[in-house]
Amino acid sequence: MTDVTAAPARAEERAGAGGDRGAVAYRVWAPDGLPEVAAGDDLAALIALAVPDLADGDVLLVTSKIVSKAEGRVLAAADREDAIDAETVRVVARRGTLRIVENRQGLVMAAAGVDASNTPAGTVLLLPEDPDASARRIRAGLREALGVDVGVVVTDTSGRPWRSGLTDVAIGAAGVRVLDDLRGGTDAYGNPLSATVVATADELAAAGDLVKGKAAGRPVAVVRGLPHVVAGDGEPGARALVRGAADDMFRLGTSEAVREAVTLRRTVREFTDAPVDPGAVRRAVAAAVTAPAPHHTTPWRFVLLESAGARLRLLDAMREAWIADLRRDGKSEESVARRVRRGDVLRNAPYLAVPCLVMDGAHHYGDPRRDAAEREMFVVAAGAGVQNFLVALAGERLGSAWVSSTMFCRDVVREVLGLPGDWDPMGAVAIGHPASAPKERPARAAETFIAVR
Numbered sequence: 001m002t003d004v005t006a007a008p009a010r011a012e013e014r015a016g017a018g019g020d021r022g023a024v025a026y027r028v029w030a031p032d033g034l035p036e037v038a039a040g041d042d043l044a045a046l047i048a049l050a051v052p053d054l055a056d057g058d059v060l061l062v063t064s065k066i067v068s069k070a071e072g073r074v075l076a077a078a079d080r081e082d083a084i085d086a087e088t089v090r091v092v093a094r095r096g097t098l099r100i101v102e103n104r105q106g107l108v109m110a111a112a113g114v115d116a117s118n119t120p121a122g123t124v125l126l127l128p129e130d131p132d133a134s135a136r137r138i139r140a141g142l143r144e145a146l147g148v149d150v151g152v153v154v155t156d157t158s159g160r161p162w163r164s165g166l167t168d169v170a171i172g173a174a175g176v177r178v179l180d181d182l183r184g185g186t187d188a189y190g191n192p193l194s195a196t197v198v199a200t201a202d203e204l205a206a207a208g209d210l211v212k213g214k215a216a217g218r219p220v221a222v223v224r225g226l227p228h229v230v231a232g233d234g235e236p237g238a239r240a241l242v243r244g245a246a247d248d249m250f251r252l253g254t255s256e257a258v259r260e261a262v263t264l265r266r267t268v269r270e271f272t273d274a275p276v277d278p279g280a281v282r283r284a285v286a287a288a289v290t291a292p293a294p295h296h297t298t299p300w301r302f303v304l305l306e307s308a309g310a311r312l313r314l315l316d317a318m319r320e321a322w323i324a325d326l327r328r329d330g331k332s333e334e335s336v337a338r339r340v341r342r343g344d345v346l347r348n349a350p351y352l353a354v355p356c357l358v359m360d361g362a363h364h365y366g367d368p369r370r371d372a373a374e375r376e377m378f379v380v381a382a383g384a385g386v387q388n389f390l391v392a393l394a395g396e397r398l399g400s401a402w403v404s405s406t407m408f409c410r411d412v413v414r415e416v417l418g419l420p421g422d423w424d425p426m427g428a429v430a431i432g433h434p435a436s437a438p439k440e441r442p443a444r445a446a447e448t449f450i451a452v453r
Helices: 009-017 043-050 064-070 080-087 131-146 200-212 255-263 278-288 308-328 333-347 368-395 410-417
Strands: 002-006 026-030 059-063 074-076 088-095 098-103 108-110 123-125 151-160 163-174 220-224 300-305 351-357 399-403 428-432
Touching (some): 002 200, 043 131, 059 131, 059 200, 064 123, 064 131, 064 163, 080 088, 080 098, 131 163, 151 200, 163 200, 200 220, 255 368, 278 300, 278 368, 308 351, 308 410, 333 428, 351 368, 368 428
Parallel strands (some): 059 151
Antiparallel strands (some): 026 220, 074 123, 098 108, 300 351, 399 428
């Protein structure tokens, strides 16, 4: 059993309100003796056997893993990512394979809370379907088994957006004041407290984590000495700790974040050998096709060259076509070789994409001026799609370089890749993990590019 005693400042302040300024302390310990939990187990009964001396006013901190096991939330899953997909409501942020998402319980956390640790190989643990309801059942069961009135907090490990490291937080609660609203009071200097709302349930969860540990086989902790945090059955659960969409300043990002995302796109010409995640490229395509287009058309097509053979066949054919053009221009063999080497950025990239323009839905006027303007509209839309694509790749931490070469040998590209005759290649995009950080680029003053009338 692991045991910690501490002196909480706010508890001392509460005691002081009654006139008693003596020392105030609480004790937190993690008992041994809880067996391996399986589906269908009566968790309250098991806890009552392990901690028979629970007393009124204690707070029980229960790791969500054993709640999930008791509730049968163990899922056979060959691929954890599929389980994460199923539990995800909204993707908040993505860095490579790491996903921060909002899950079905409304919690924002890594991997939707799907856990592959402390569970048999080939299975994953999902969070309890309703952690507050789970806490209420445990609280009621302990009242029936031991005749005690205790608070219950269901905990899970989570990161914090502005802090390094993990800590336990409350994802379910019953009979606990999960928030301590100090607004309207004053501090020790008489200054009004106008914004202080303390996440008491999270503090309790973190205290329990100090004694439970991550792999010590002690999934339950008890806090004694803080009876003021234990309340009746009418208290809101841990769901009250989840910030609502209206108050979440970072839910959709800010204009600064959007600008940062755009300026993050830089031309990268040297890549590592690390493979490119095809899913990341497909997500970038999904962003690309949100670009504006004329007449409600969809003029973009993206050919993804994911095999080394396809890339080599295309690049070899393009090189031959380019050499032929340069020789017709009368360039020397040295000049030809030097210019052709510029195409090495495509040859050295681990992944290529060829964006294409299709003119489906274009209007035909029979007037050269208007028909030329019509095509220009579609070309602008294609460019907008390519820019979206490059920015989205940068958001996936992938480097890219847009190279125009396929536009100069469209027939060759169509033949090698087996593309329809009305697909116009609009360059090629080299994609990969940057070999080094791009050099700093001086900011361009917007006024240089603006004319006001």
